[in-house]
Amino acid sequence: MGASNEDGLDQLSVPELIKLGYEARKFKDHDRALGLFELALEKNPNNINLSVEVARSLVDKGDVDSGYRILTSLGHLNQFPIYALLGRIERMKGDRESALHYYSLAFDLKPDHPTLPAEIATELRVLERLDESEQILLTLSERLPNSPHALNGLAQIARIRGDREKALSYYRALEVLDRSHPNVHIDIAIELRELGRLDEAAQSLACSRNPNQGAIFHQKGLIAIAQEEDDLAIECFKTGIEQQRDHPACHQALIAKLFQMGSLDEVRVVLDTALEMFPNHVAFRRFEYRYMRVIGKVDKAIELVQALNKAEPKNLDILHDLVEYLIFLGRFESAQQLINSYQHNPHKDRVLFLKSKLAMAQFMVENAVEYADEAILINPKNIQYQQHRLSLNIMLGNVLEAQDNINTLKEIFQNKGWNNKKLKSVGGFPAQILREVRLNPYANRRLADSKQLDLVDQIYSVAQIVKDEPNHLGSALRLLTLMAQDKSLHQGLKLHDESATNKIPKNIVQFWDKKEVPPRMKEVMTSWSHLNPEFDYELFDDQSAQEFIQKHHSSEVLKAFRLANHPAMHSDLFRMAYLYEYGGVYADADDLCIRPISEFIDDGSDLIFSQEPTGSIGNNFLAVKPKHVFIQYALNSIVNNILNKAGGVWFASGPGALTISFCQMYIDFLERAQVPAGVAIKANYCLHQFVTPHLSLSYKTTSSGWRSPAGQASRIYR
Structure with missing residues (x-):
């Protein structure tokens, strides 16, 4: 009622107050508009339209509940x-x-309304009834060929379907119709960026008349990321936040990029600011538990x-996210119950994908494949599904099928405008494994033939391939996957004496290539000595x-250490050299200890x-007695691999080398689905x-991180 206190307003007529109210609304002065309409309603309390204008002004102010109460109290709905x-x-x-219901009722009263069909189409689009939404918009476009609402809605549907060229054509048509449209140049830039036409995308942004500087700098930052200019991207996102602090997109993009770069201290600062400004924003609440997860507080993340x-x-x-975290901790029953509660969700492919990931974590690979295939059938262009299916095919030794997954991924990324250099990275780490596996077509054919057998016979058959082809990684991975599926790898025949005194000495050793350890790294590494005070730490x-x-x-071991040019290789070789001499526990520098390790060993x-999720034996954590024969065997294998420059880091000195060495040395046990006495292979959860x-x-984004683009581009041998 503030407007009624202004000089002279009480003397104005109802039409004059209404006119002033509309002018105030036009300039987004919602408080003044509300006061004017309320004053007009006082003068004419039986005017239904004025009650609606008061309700509309309350909604404009954000007081949705009060607006709703006014509307539902009216007798003439x-x-x-x-x-x-x-x-x-x-x-x-x-x-x-409910929104769709009310818009439909309004449409029944005014079927020729120029914008209402677009509102209905929006609700149908959000409800994922895309065909219905598209049909309404096409009908609107036929009736009103110059309807910007129809063009914008059709563009958004094309974007959801991944048809970037079609979306671009609709936005281009909208640009011709209305060059002053506030969002059209930003939307055009988005489609051009997705199509890899980055210079054109930047030019479109330069034409934008949108006062929303946050949106513009957000897109500039995303273009910089596509051009692999991370520093420029961060600068753009920070500028967008400075220009428009209440625009969440730049906060989101900045946090995501800082996460990717491992800059967790900066993540915490930006995230705290974002949570203060947008306390109920789902994206920032997701970032909050992601942060807890990456600093090792998994239980807090789950909470x-x-x-x-x-x-x-x-x-x-x-x-x-929740299913992923439950799987990480081996809470499979809780994960299954949660997935089951979503069985009737319309996003059936996503539920199937979760089922597949859960089955994969339990090494129920055939079930995982079945669910993954169903998900891909529903949504064949989904990158996550194809990447997941690639990993499953590696576990199964399906070389041709895995190559099909990579080809599909390349086609998807080619449509996004990726150049030949970037296309070489398609498939990521599983693709690297595939390149190694397919070098032996003879072994791959034998693996394919063995799939006709039952599980026990498959284990024996694949073990024979390992005997005949001891350096074939695909056979080793398949054998260990089958044994995990059979429960014989993790539980085995309990050949070791569980009542025996622990033979693993209380030593913890770690490696960092430089004398100066970064502060965050030091914090992670200190967790080992802090939680295990009875252990000697080096x-x-x-x-x-x-x-x-x-x-x-020997001099050969030292020669191999010096020939290796990558810190990860130095770490891989050194851990085996140390553990052979003194035994104890080795832990990677990026592994956080969260409970005393003595209970585990x-x-x-x-x-x-x-055992890692794709079947291989991990080397990030090892515990062993001194002078163990397997450690000596694996050390010799790694030394020979490095001296012969045999493959990349993972294959020559990492888990790949460890997996092949294990299968070579213990094949006589493995072919009987047994593990040797005293050896324990535990599931990663x-x-x-x-x-x-x-x-x-942060080091993982530099050349020190062997999986980073910089690390893979650097020479790993001197």
């Missing part, structure tokens, strides 16, 4: 403006079905994601590692590994109760 405003209110409340899942029960991204760098090898090992074993591995740290 069967009016177009009431139904249209109720549709808007339900949209703001997130009830898209946060469960709370968000409860608040947003229809959000499948949150469901996916940290080696390049120089001290060489001195150790020179003192305890005190089981009477003298050699403990964990068992290790995760004590260790959170592979934290996102």
Whole structure:
């Protein structure tokens, strides 16, 4: 009622107050508009239209509940403006079905309305009824060929379907129709960027008349990322935040990029600011539990994601995150119950994908494949599904099928405008494994033939391939996957004496190539000595590692260490050299200890590994007694691989080398589905109760990270 206190307003007529109210609304002065309409309503309390204008002004101010109460209190509901405003209110409340209902009622009253069909189409699009939405917009376009609402809606549907060229054509038509449209040049830039036409995208942004500087700098930052200019991207996102602090997109993009770069301290600062400004924004609440996850606080992450899942029960991204975390900790039953509760979700492909990931984590590979294939049948261009199916095919030794996945991924990325250089990275790490596996077509044919057998016979058959082709990684991976599926690898025949005194000494050793350890890295590494005070702790760098090898090992080992040019290879070789001499526990520098490790290793074993999700034996955590024969065997294999420059880091000195060495040495046990006495291979989720591995740290984006583009581009041998 503030407007009634202004001099002279009480003397104005109702039409004059209404005119002033519309002018105030035009300039987005919602408080003044509300006061003027309320004053007009006081003068004419029986005017239904004025009640609607008061309700509309309340909604404009964000007071949705008060606006809703006014509308529903009116006796004459069967009016177009009431139904249209109720549709808007339900949209703001997130009830898209109710919004569609009210917009449809309004449309029945005014079927020739120029914008209402587009509102209905929007609700249908959000409800993923794309064909219905498209048909309404096409009808609107036929009736009103110059309807910007029809063109914009059709463009958005094409974007959702991944048809970037079609979306671009609609936005271009909209640009011709209305060059002053606030979003059209930004939308054109988005489509051009997705098509890899980056210079044109930047030119489109330069034409934008949108006052929303946050949106413009957001797109500039994304173009910079596509051009692999990360520093420029970060500068753009920060500028966008400075220009328009209430625009969330730049905050989101900046946090995502800082996560990718491992700059966790900066993530925390930006995220705290974003959560303060947007406390209920789903994206930032997801970032909050992602942050907890990457710093190793998995239980806290699960607590946060469960709370968000409860608040947003229809959000499948949150469901996916929660299932991932439960799988990580081996809480398979809880994950299965959660997936089952979403069985009737319209996004059937996404639920099937989660089922496949859960089955894969339990090494139920055939079930995982079945679910993945169903998901791909529904959505064949989904990158995640194809990448996941590629990993499953590697586990199964399906070389031709895996190559088909890579070809499909290349086709998808070619349509995105990727150049030949970037296309070489398609498939990521599984593609590297495939390149190694397919070098032996003879072994691959035998693997394919063995799939006709039952599980026990398959294990024996694949073991024979390993005997005949001892360096074939695909056969080794398949054998260990089959044994995990059979439960004989993790549980085995319990050949070691569980009552025996633990033979693994209380030593913890780690490696960092430089003497100076970055602060965040030091914090992670300190967790090992802090939580295990009864263990002796040693940290080696390049120089001290060489001195150790020179003192305890042959000149060939030292020669291999010096020939290797990558810190990861130095670490791989040194850990085996140290553990052979002194035994104990080795942990990678990016692994965070979260519980005392003695509970994990005190089981009477003298050699403990964990098995990675794709079947390989991990080397990020090892526990062993001194002078163990397998460690000597694996060390010799790694030395020979490096001296012969045999393959990349993972294959020559990492888990690939360890996996092949294990299968070579113990094949006589493995062909009988047994593990040798004293050896324990534990599922990775068992290790995760004590260790959170592979934290996102900044060094991984540099040449020191062997999986980073810079690391893969650098020479790994001198």
